[in-house]
Amino acid sequence: MTPPPSPPPPAAADALAQILHALLPPLLLAAASANALHSRWRALHGTLLTLQSSLVSAPASAAGHPLFADLVASLLPALRSLHALSARCQDPALPGGRLRLQSDLDIAASSLSLLLHDLSLLLRSGLLSVDSSASSPNAIVLQVPAAAASRADKSLFIRDAFARLQIGGLDLKLKALASLLELLGSDTTTEAANIVATDGDVAALLRMLDASAHSALRDRAAAAVALLATSCAASRKVVFDEGGLGPLLRVLDSGSVPATREHAVVAIEAMTADTGSAWAVSAYGGVSILINACRPGSGTLAVQALAVAALKNVISIDDVRSALVEEGGLPVLVDLLASGNTDTQKSAALCLLSIASFGDLETKQQIVQDGALPPLLQALHITTDLDLQNSVLHAIHELAAVPAAARTLCSSPLFFSQLTDLMRRGGSVLLQQMAADMVADLAPGVSDDTKRCMAPCVGTLVKMMEVSKPASLQESAGRALLALMTLKSNRKELVRDEKNMTRLVKMLDLRNEEIDKKYPVSILLALAMGGGNGTRRRLADSGACQHLQKLADAEVPCAKKALQRISSNRFKSLLSRGWNI
Incomplete structure (x- = not known):
């Protein structure tokens, strides 16, 4: 014979009345007068009082909200279970034994505490006080506000989404995250991110990055955090202040799917761009994680590019530079410089430049020994990006202090031909000045044939000597020109143009x-x-x-x-x- 179907759950209002009038009063009395496990029942008594107060304070419209109805429906079996346990505690024989009863009571108390936490969160969100006709609270997830919606509507949506992230089941949490991502992704004014910073619960979002979280949940949470970190300073600061850098680094270091790791490193790169946050990378042990993310085969090219960009953001910190060298990061940077795209090469070159600039001669020698000079020269030869040229040439200039590097440079006519082109082309005063400095510094070791090939730049150097700002440009140009004047053919080249003579006089x-x-x-x-x-x-x-x-x-x-x-x-x-x- 087929058993009769289970009765439908009572309406929220009826369930609430049953809890307040039929379940809680006898439970409070039983908790106060239990014959066994007194300490546990005393703690439960406080929890039950808090629950009673919270339910009584709920607004009259709360019964119409689906999250509140779900909570009340979940409270019914939890409280009924406690009733049964209280009866067992009243029995001197303690049916099932004291240890079993103690375990069952601990499980029931833990379940009740979690439900009370969710109820408190829902009450604090203010969602239960909103007019149900205006907010459509019966929807599984509120409709995403349009871009032109008021701040109040967006705030309500965000508070509702964060409440569902913490109270609902997996399906509801995924839908809430999808809606939150839609709002953040479509908002071009950063208003939504600012509202999340003030009205949302970013800490709850960060908890979803834990390795124990469902992979789909973790991926969407990482995407949301990435949007918050890149949208505006306010939301980025909240992510950092709530301790977001640590979980993001763990996601990057984990075996997560590539998309999740990309979301994480997007957020990390954005956060490390803030000088007030950069120091924390070393504190969280993030240098080795970022180095590993840069290694060939460790992830997508996008992950590598963003990881080395994050390193570039923090490389000015002494502890980071030391850790990068100690963790074997120099060969990794050299590989990126040789095989990366322009942005990756730029970040790698800036990292090497910073290490070389602040390091002693031994550090510079290690950079050279790890093979940095050939890819730097290659990048200088093929790139047309001014920023990359600046970074590369500056790094080469620093490494020229190493005798082996200086010898390599002095024996490369192609390198001096490039310096000539950089000075003649103009466009960047910094590039011109560095090129002139390199010529002046390396000239004693350069062959006459190489100097002779630099004759086309003597007129440019004369013009550079006329430039008043920066004042150091005059000296750089003067030193370089004087170094080239040791060759008679270059002196003839200079005087061949009457304008050069006029300028000098x-x-x-x-x-x-x-x-x-x-x-x-x-x-x-x-x-x-x-x-x-x-x-x-x-x-x-x-x-x-x-x-x-x-x-x-x-x-x-x-x-x-x-x-x-x-x-x-x-x-x-x-x-x-x-x-x-």
Whole structure:
């Protein structure tokens, strides 16, 4: 015979009345007068009082809300179970034994505490006080507000979504997360993220990143956290303040599906861009995790790019730099520099640059030994991205302090050809200055043939010496030009263009206070020592002697010697003309 169907659950209002009038009063009395397990019943008595107070304080409209109805329906069997346990405790024989009764009572108390927690959360959310006709509370998940919806509507939706994330079952939580993702993803004003920061429960969202959470739940939670971390400063700060960096790093370090790891590293990269948050990466042991995420085969290219970008964000911190070297991160950065896309190469180059800039000679030697120089030179050769060129050339400049690296650079005509192109092309003053510095620093070890190939940049260096800001550019250009003037063919190249001569002479004018006279004087002296094509006569005719006389009177180094060279030639020329007459 088929058993009769189970009766339908009572309506929320009827169930609430049954709990308040038929179940709680005798349970409170039993808890206060239990003959066995007194300490446990005393604790339960406090829980039951809190439950009674919470149910009484619920607004009259609460019975119409599905979450409240579900909670009340769940409370009925929990309270009935406690009734049965109280009867067993009243029996002196303690049916089933004391230990079994103690275990059953602990399980029932734990279940009741969880339900009370959910009820308290629901009451604090304010959702039960909202007009049911306006909010459609009977929906499984509230409809996602339109972009033009009011802040109040969005706030209600967000509070409802976070309540369902913590109270509902897996299906309801997944639907709530999907709706929250839809709102955050479609909001171009960051208003939704700001509301989440103030009205949402981000800590609850972060708990879903735990390895014990359902994989689908963890993936959507990671996606939501990524949106919050990238939307605005307020929501990003809340994610960090609630301790989000640790769980995100654990997700990245775990065997999660690639999409989940990508969501996690998106959030990590965004959070580490805030200087106030960057320090925490080392505290959470995140350096090794990020290095591992950068290793070939450890994940998608997107994960690698974002992981190295996060390292770049925090590389200015001493502990991070030390940990990166100790954890074997240098070869990983070299691999990324050799095989990554432009953004990845840029981040890797900046990391290497920071380590080299703050490190001692031994650290720089280790970078060179790990093979950083060839991919840096290759990147400089093939890239057209100015930022990447800046980072790469700066890193090469730092590594040039290592003798082995300097020898490699000095023996590469292609490298100096690239420096020439960078100076002539312009576009970036920083690039021009670094290129000039490299020429000046490495020139003593460079062959004459290589110097000769750099002749096309001498005119550019003269122009760079005229630039007043930054002042260091004048010195860099002057040092580089002076280094190239050791070759007679380069001196001839300079004087071949009359504009170069005119510019140099104008730089000697004391009224031109923005120009440091040191290098123009030294370069004129080099030209006077042998520039060919009647250089000394042309300098004298252009008025160089008058300026040099004033500079000599002011005791500017080399001015007197340059004046003697040029004026001596002028005197000989006059004598020659006289005898010819």
